[in-house]
Amino acid sequence: MTEKRKKPAGLQKVLAVDAYLTDAFCNWTNRFLAFRSLRTHYKILEVSCHGIPWLCGWLAFIWIWDQPSLYQMQVNLFTGLLLDIIFVAVLKAFTRRRRPAANKADMFVTVGPDKFSFPSGHASRACFVAFFFIKLWPVHFILTLPLLAWCTAVCLSRLLLRRHHILDVLGGVLLGILEGLLIGWLWLSQETSAWAISYISDERLEGGSYHV
Template sequence: MTERSKRNVPSVLKEILKFDSYMTKRFVLWGNSILPLRTFRVHYKGLEISCHGIPWLSFWIAFTWLFDNPNLIQMQVNMLLGLVLDIIFVAVAKAYFRRRRPILNTDDALGQMGPDVFSFPSGHASRAIFVVYFFTRLWPLHWIFHFPLLAWVTSICLSRVMMSRHYILDVLGGCALGILEGFLMEFLWIEDSTARSLFSVVSDEKIDGGEYHV
C-alpha cells in the first residue's frame, strides 16, 4: 500500500471536515464580534497555559513530591496516572489522524512540538474534561468548587476555538476523550495502600499506613 493511498480521505469525511471548518470560522467571527480577540488574547493565553500538558505534569509531580501528605497520596498518584495516560492518548491520536491546525493559528510556540503540531483531538479539552471529571466524580471536591471547575473547562474549550488553535470537531473529540479517560481511571483506580507503596518506592520514604509499614 502506497503512502498516497494511506492518506486518502473518504469523501464523506472530507465533507464533514469541510463543514467543521466552515462552522468554526463562523463561530470565531461571531465570537470576535462580541469579545474581540485582541482584547481577550491575554486571557486566552492564560487559559492555554493553565491546561497545557507540560506545565500540568511538571506542577503535579512537584506537588506530589513536596506535599507528601498521607491523606493526599492516593489522589496524587491517581491524578498523575491519568495525566500521563492523557498525554499518551492525545499524542497517539494526533499522530494517527494528522489533521492540520486551522490556517489562522499563529503564535503557538507550545503547539509546535512532536504530534502537537496536529489538531485532532484537542489535548487541552481532553485534559480539562478529565480534571473536572476527576474532581467531581473520582475524588469529589466540595460542591462549592464545582462551578469554578465547570467555568474553567468551558472557558478552555471555547478559547481553543476562538484562538484558532482548533476546529470545533477537535474540541468535541477532546471532550469525548477526556470522558473516556475518566471512565478508564474508574477501572484503573489505584487503592490507597498500593498508592502509598508506589510513592514509597519512588520517594524512598516510608509512609505510615502503607501495606509495607510495620
C-alpha cells in the same frame, strides 16, 4: 516515497463543514468580544492546561505535600494525566489533521504530534481534571462551579485562539470523559498508591529504605 493518504469523500465533506462552522463561530463571537484584548487571557488558559506544567507541577505537589490521605488522589490523577498525553499523541499521529489556517505559530511548547489538531489535548485534559474532581475525588461544592467554568473557558479558548476546529474540541471533551471513566475503573488502592509514591519520595515514607 510513500503515497499521500487520501481521505474518504464523506470524511472530507464533514471536515470541510467543520472548518466552515468553526470559522463562522469565531467570526460571530468576535463581533461581541474584543478578541485582541482577550487573546492574552486565552493564552493564559492555554498554559493553565498544558501537559508539561500539569505533569511537572503535579510531581512537585506529590513531593512537597506528603499526606497519606492524599496518595490515592495524587497517584490516580497523575496516572490519568499520563494516559491523556499518550492517547492524544497516538490519536493525533493517526489522524494527522491540520490545525485551522488562521492559527498563529505562537503556541506554548509544541512537541511532535502537537502540530496536529485532532483531538484537542487541552480539552481532553480539562475535562478529565474536571471529571476527576467532581466524580472520582469530589471537591467541596464551592469549588465545583469554578472548576467547570475553567474547563469550559479552556475548551472555548481553543476555538477562539483558532488552535482547533469544533470537532477537535468535541473529540477532546469525549476523550477526557472516557479517561475519567477508565481511571474510575482502574482506580488504584491506598496501598498501591503508597507503593507508587515510594519510588518518587522513598525517604519521605514510613518504612522506606531511606527512612530515618
